[in-house]
Amino acid sequence: MHIDIITTLPKLVESPFSDSILKRAQTKGLVTVNVVDLRAYSTNKHRTTDDYAFGGGAGMVMTIEPIDNCINDLKSKRAYDEVIYMSPDGELFQQSIANELSLKQNLILLCGHYKGVDERVREHLVTREISIGDYVLSGGELAAAVVADAVIRLLPGVLSDETSALSDSFQAGLVAPPVYTRPAEYKGWKVPDVLLSGHPAKIEEWRHDQAIERTRARRPGLLDQ
Known part of the structure; x- marks a missing residue:
């Protein structure tokens, strides 16, 4: 399995995958987790990825261009089964969804921030939206780590006793x-x-x-x- 996690805060995402079961899964070649810095796809000199919302109001909005550039670049390298946006109002993450995603080959997890992403990202670039609960986090990074953890531990060979996951x-x-x-x-x-x-x-x-x-x-x- 290959998982790309798109974020403006790479260090926040990298930590959960550097220890224990998730690290061993990568060392054994069972999964590749690639943390992608969205700022690398910004076209302005300050590498910004957000702007003020049309119509006014508090909070910033993640702009569509860097996200589109990033997803298109990733898609030029492989075919993806799902492009998932981590969103508070997405479908509620459950074990059945983790089971389903564990059968996929390539996934993109897009981490939102601020007031979220430009709605056109949701309309045209993502295939699925997932929430880990009815609350709001500072960004989608921790949620993406939760989803990735739940999925990766189900892959054959990740757990020393594969029947363990079946009795969770x-x-x-x-x-x-x-x-x-x-x-x-x-x-x-x-x-x-x-x-x-x-x-x-x-x-x-x-x-x-x-x-x-x-x-x-x-x-x-x-x-x-």
């Missing part, structure tokens, strides 16, 4: 059940006996029941779906 919260429409590790008893707090029974069928049944109960208590809306 939300994969079966439920949150994950409780998990325990050694010691079996600590300060009188004991691990449930079933987990020490060595009986796989009973353990799986317990985990499934616990996942349903935890979902009902914490995220009941998932059961409605």
Whole structure:
């Protein structure tokens, strides 16, 4: 997989991909994450990428020309499955979307800033808009990192145990059940006996029941779906 992240703040985006699972995925050649500095595509001497909004009002707007130049340049090198704009009013990111995107080959993630991008970018240059929640961030960089992380960890070979991702919260429409590790008893707090029974069928049944109960208590809306 190849992921290009377009941003005016490259250093803010680079950090999450320089450690742990995401770094190992790149070292193993399973994914390439390319952080693209949008300012390199500005045509004015100050390398600005924003301007005042027509009609007035507070806040600046990212201009269309640098974004168009950047996307066209990237497209000249490879075909992209999606050009995704990270937007507060995009479709709400869920595990099912991460699963879908993990099957793609090439992705562009465009990070907005200020009051967002010129509407013509949304109308003509992007194929999809994604939000990670009903709140506003200073820019799309952290949101892009969240989406990339959720997608990359699903790629074959990224996790040492590939079945791990299949048992994550939300994969079966439920949150994950409780998990325990050694010691079996600590300060009188004991691990449930079933987990020490060595009986796989009973353990799986317990985990499934616990996942349903935890979902009902914490995220009941998932059961409605």
